[in-house]
Amino acid sequence: MRSSQRQLDMEGALTARDRVGIQDFVLLDAHTSESAFLDNLKKRFSEDLIYTYIGTLLVSVNPYKELDIYTKKQMDIYMGVNFYELPPHIYALADNAYHTMLMETNNHFILISGESGAGKTEASKKILQFYAVSCPSTSLLDTVRDRMLVSNPVLEAFGNAKTLKNDNSSRFGKYMDIQFDTQGEAVGGHILSYLLEKSRVVHQNHGERNFHIFYQLVEGGEEELLHSLGLERNCQHYSYLVQGECANVSSINDKNDWKTMRKALSVIEFSESDIELLGIHVQVLQEAFIYRKIEAKAEEVLSPFTVDHAIYARDALAKAIYGRTFTWLVNKINESLANQFCINYCNEKLQQLFIQLTLKSEQEEYEAEGIEWEPVQFFNNKIICDLVEEKHRGIISVLDEECLRPGEATDLTFLEKLEEKMGGHPHFVTHKLADKKTRKTLERGDFRLLHYAGEVTYCVVGFIDKNNDLLYRNIKDVATQFKTSLMKLTEILMSKEPWYVRCLKSNDTKAPGRFDDALVRHQVKYLGLMEHLRVRRAGFAYRRRYEIFLQRYKPLCPATWPHWKGVPADGVEKLVKHLGYKPDEYKMGR
Ligand SMILES: Nc1ncnc2c1ncn2[C@@H]1O[C@H](COP(=O)(O)OP(=O)(O)OP(=O)(O)O)[C@@H](O)[C@H]1O
Numbered sequence: 001m002r003s004s005q006r007q008l009d010m011e012g013a014l015t016a017r018d019r020v021g022i023q024d025f026v027l028l029d030a031h032t033s034e035s036a037f038l039d040n041l042k043k044r045f046s047e048d049l050i051y052t053y054i055g056t057l058l059v060s061v062n063p064y065k066e067l068d069i070y071t072k073k074q075m076d077i078y079m080g081v082n083f084y085e086l087p088p089h090i091y092a093l094a095d096n097a098y099h100t101m102l103m104e105t106n107n108h109f110i111l112i113s114g115e116s117g118a119g120k121t122e123a124s125k126k127i128l129q130f131y132a133v134s135c136p137s138t139s140l141l142d143t144v145r146d147r148m149l150v151s152n153p154v155l156e157a158f159g160n161a162k163t164l165k166n167d168n169s170s171r172f173g174k175y176m177d178i179q180f181d182t183q184g185e186a187v188g189g190h191i192l193s194y195l196l197e198k199s200r201v202v203h204q205n206h207g208e209r210n211f212h213i214f215y216q217l218v219e220g221g222e223e224e225l226l227h228s229l230g231l232e233r234n235c236q237h238y239s240y241l242v243q244g245e246c247a248n249v250s251s252i253n254d255k256n257d258w259k260t261m262r263k264a265l266s267v268i269e270f271s272e273s274d275i276e277l278l279g280i281h282v283q284v285l286q287e288a289f290i291y292r293k294i295e296a297k298a299e300e301v302l303s304p305f306t307v308d309h310a311i312y313a314r315d316a317l318a319k320a321i322y323g324r325t326f327t328w329l330v331n332k333i334n335e336s337l338a339n340q341f342c343i344n345y346c347n348e349k350l351q352q353l354f355i356q357l358t359l360k361s362e363q364e365e366y367e368a369e370g371i372e373w374e375p376v377q378f379f380n381n382k383i384i385c386d387l388v389e390e391k392h393r394g395i396i397s398v399l400d401e402e403c404l405r406p407g408e409a410t411d412l413t414f415l416e417k418l419e420e421k422m423g424g425h426p427h428f429v430t431h432k433l434a435d436k437k438t439r440k441t442l443e444r445g446d447f448r449l450l451h452y453a454g455e456v457t458y459c460v461v462g463f464i465d466k467n468n469d470l471l472y473r474n475i476k477d478v479a480t481q482f483k484t485s486l487m488k489l490t491e492i493l494m495s496k497e498p499w500y501v502r503c504l505k506s507n508d509t510k511a512p513g514r515f516d517d518a519l520v521r522h523q524v525k526y527l528g529l530m531e532h533l534r535v536r537r538a539g540f541a542y543r544r545r546y547e548i549f550l551q552r553y554k555p556l557c558p559a560t561w562p563h564w565k566g567v568p569a570d571g572v573e574k575l576v577k578h579l580g581y582k583p584d585e586y587k588m589g590r
Contacts, residue, residue: 020043020044020047020049021039021040021041021043021044021049021052022040022052023044023049023052023053023087023088024052024053024054024055024084024088025037025040025052025053025054025059025533025536026053026054026055026533026536026537028040028533031533031534031537032530032534034521034524034525034530037524037529037530037533038517038520038521038524040052041059041061041504041515041520041524042515042517042520045061045063045506045513045515046513046515048063048067048513049087049088050062050063050067051087051088051089051090052088053088054529054532054533054536055536056083056093056096056499056500057499057500057501057502057532057536058088058090058092058093058500058501058502059502059504059529060090060114060118060119060123060501060502060503060504061503061504061505061506061515061520062117062118062119062122062503062504062505062506063506063512063513064506064507064510064511064512064513064514065512065513069089070126070129072133074089074091075091075129075130075133075134078091078092078095078130079095079134080095080099081095082096083096090123090126090127090130090501091126091130093110093127093499093501094110094126094127094130094131094134095130095134096499097110097499098131098134098135098180098184100497101180101497102180102182102184104497105182106496106497107495107496107497108496108497108498108499109492109493109496109497109498109499110127110498110499110500110501111350111353111354111493111498111499111500111501112124112500112501112503113347113350113351113354113500113501113502113503113527114502114503114504114505114523114527115165115505115523116163116165116166116169117165117166117169117505117510118503118504118505118523119503119505120170120501120503121156121168121170123501123503124174124176125149125152128149128176129149131178131186132149135180135184135185135186136183136184136185150264151264152264153257153260153261153263153264154261154264154265154270154329155174155329155330156168156170156212157211157212157213157216157257157261158211158212158213158325158326158329159171159172159196159211159326160211160212161200161204161208161209161210161211161212162208162209162212162244162246162249162252163208164205164207164208165508166510167249167251167252167510168212168252171196171197171200171211172196172197172326173346175489175492196323196326196327198319198320198322198323199319201240201315201318201319201322202240202315202318202319203243203315204243204244205243205244206244206245207244207245207246208244208246209241209244209246209247209249210240210241210244211322212252212254212257213261214235214238214240214241215235215241215247215252215254216254216255216257216258216261217229217231217258218231218232218233218234218235218238218241218254219233219235219254219255219258220254220255220256220257220258220259221233221258229277230277235247235248240318278321287302288313289305289310289313289314289317290304290305290310291303291304291305292304292305341458341463344449344451344456345385345388345389345486346486347451348381348384348385348388348451348452349385349486349490351381351452351528352380352381352382352385353490353493353494354500354528355378355380355381355382355528357494357498359378359528359531359532359535360380362535363535368590369587369589369590370589370590371587371588371589372587377531378528378531378535379452379528379531381451381452383426383427384427384449384450384451384452387422387425387427387428387449388449389483393421395418395422396480396483398414398417398418398421399414399463399464399467400467400480401417402414402417402464403464403467409464410464411445411460411461411462411463411464411465412445412460414460414463414464415430415445415447415460418430418447419432419433426450427449427450427451428447428448428449428450429442429447429448429450430442430446430447430448431443431444431446441457442457443459445459445460445461446458446459446460447460452526454522454526502527502529504520504523504524504527505519505520505523506519506520507519540586540587543589546568546569546571546572547568549572549575550564550568550571550572550575553575554571554575556575556578556579557574557575557578557579558578559571559574559575559578560574560575569588572588573588
């Protein structure tokens with residue numbers, strides 16, 4: 001049913017303040033204008049109204065300040081209330097997903113996306129907190145709640161770090177799962193992690209830190225514990241901790257965070273004995289780092305490494321230990337090589353999923369129903385996903401082939417292969433393939449992908465090594481492993497009903513209440529929000545099968561009450577005509 005009636009219902013429930021701007025973009029008059037879209041976001045943002053709908057999709061703009069909208073009272077208000085009866089809120093989305101799941105007895109997921117610092121982690125916490133309060137409580141629920149919520153400080157300590165963009169940036173992907181029984185009680189749940197950024201353990205860019213846990217331990221660890229681990233209470237003594245030159249940051253209280261983390265550890269039943277060192281003699285470790293052992297017939301020869309190689313070996317061990325610790329911590333082996341390439345590929349896949357589930361399937365539904373429909377054009381990023389993942393032809397395949405082929409593979413031979421296979425692809429360019437102007441912006445060892453969110457230049461150095469990680473030589477190639485784990489995630493999601501939260505960053509300096517027009521405009525563009533709005537707007541907000549519609553509304557028309565004896569579709573036609581709906585306000589499908 002078209003939106004006018006809905007608008008009336010909704011307006012009735014609003015206070016003056018909530019009426020600032022328009023709370024569902026579907027109701028925006030200038031719905032094709034990006035400027036009008038941004039104006040509306042900005043107007044609402046200036047009144048601390050950070051949430052706006054596009055139909056059932058929730059747009060959230062990071063306020064960078066505490067708002068008084070996450071109280072128990074607010075939770076109570078949103079419980080069991082229809083989506084459109086109250087101002088947009090993440091609680092409304094959480095609540096509706098939950099009730100739809102119970103009503104339709106099927107599976108749902110909430111996909112939260114946005115760039116670093118846009119508010120994804122906060123949004124996911126708000127949703128969990130809401131469920132913890134709103135779902136019927138049992139002792140089982142407490143276990144689930146503990147795992148999801150109370151374990152969070154542990155996950156954040158080991159998986160988050162200060163970056164330039166976000167003081168508490170998650171450096172891994174997270175998939176959280178809660179199982180409900182038919183009564184709506186939470187009976188189980190688990191967390192899946194993927195893509196931990198292990199390189200951060202040994203290297204941090206200027207202004208960034210290693211994972212929080214190291215600083216927490218050094219600053220907050222009990223004397224006894226530090227002593228037993230052979231540590232001193234001074235981050236400056238550890239080169240892995242100070243490369244970004246910001247071991248101490250005013251916005252982070254490592255000492256307090258350590259206490260919180262310790263408490264969380266005990267709740268999820270970690271014991272002292274879980275903290276142990278490797279127990280390897282220094283001498284043995286040292287030797288392993290500086291010599292290569294060559295076995296020749298009956299002899300073993302020790303050949304010294306170069307300094308670079310020794311450093312590489314040390315770092316590789318540190319990364320591997322951390323990676324395994326983290327995996328062990330989340331109790332799921334699903335980690336992989338994490339570099340910017342993989343993270344961007346992951347985002348590209350999520351965008352593709354979003355397109356498939358909303359823009360594409362929505363329009364296909366109209367076609368299948370034989371409903372008149374003018375197609376909305378949108379950029380389909382499948383072409384970029386294919387460029388990365390296609391069998392035999394994609395970048396990952398080329399990388400794997402290069403690692404496996406006989407003869408010496410180097411980063412540069414890999415680049416040449418890429419140029420051979422991808423030359424001419426509209427989303428791929430290198431120094432050699434570029435025109436004169438673009439060439440100036442590329443180094444010889446670079447390749448550039450035109451991702452949907454913008455261009456990204458990658459340096460090939462390290463690609464072969466990372467893919468061929470010495471420590472994992474026997475396992476499948478790392479990039480392929482990553483591709484497989486992403487495919488599994490996509491599969492999980494494809495089998496469920498989607499809900500979307502799109503997080504936007506309001507400014508680049510974490511300033512409370514500042515709205516940077518250009519920055520927000522860019523995100524609105526690449527997240528495809530205007531296209532989403534167009535599809536939603538042209539579409540019908542309320543759809544029901546004929547039988548169900550008749551059953552529900554038959555009392556409203558003498559011809560259908562108490563029973564309609566003919567074909568359901570004809571009954572529905574009679575009913576809506578009787579109610580006075582105009583032909584452009586509804587459409588009948590097949
Ligand atoms: N709803 C909110 N209310 C108040 N502050 C918020 C909200 N959402 C985010 N913030 C602020 O923004 C910061 C960054 O948010 P968050 O860590 O959720 O980003 P993210 O999208 O998860 O980033 P990353 O991808 O780097 O992990 C938070 O630490 C918090 O200070």
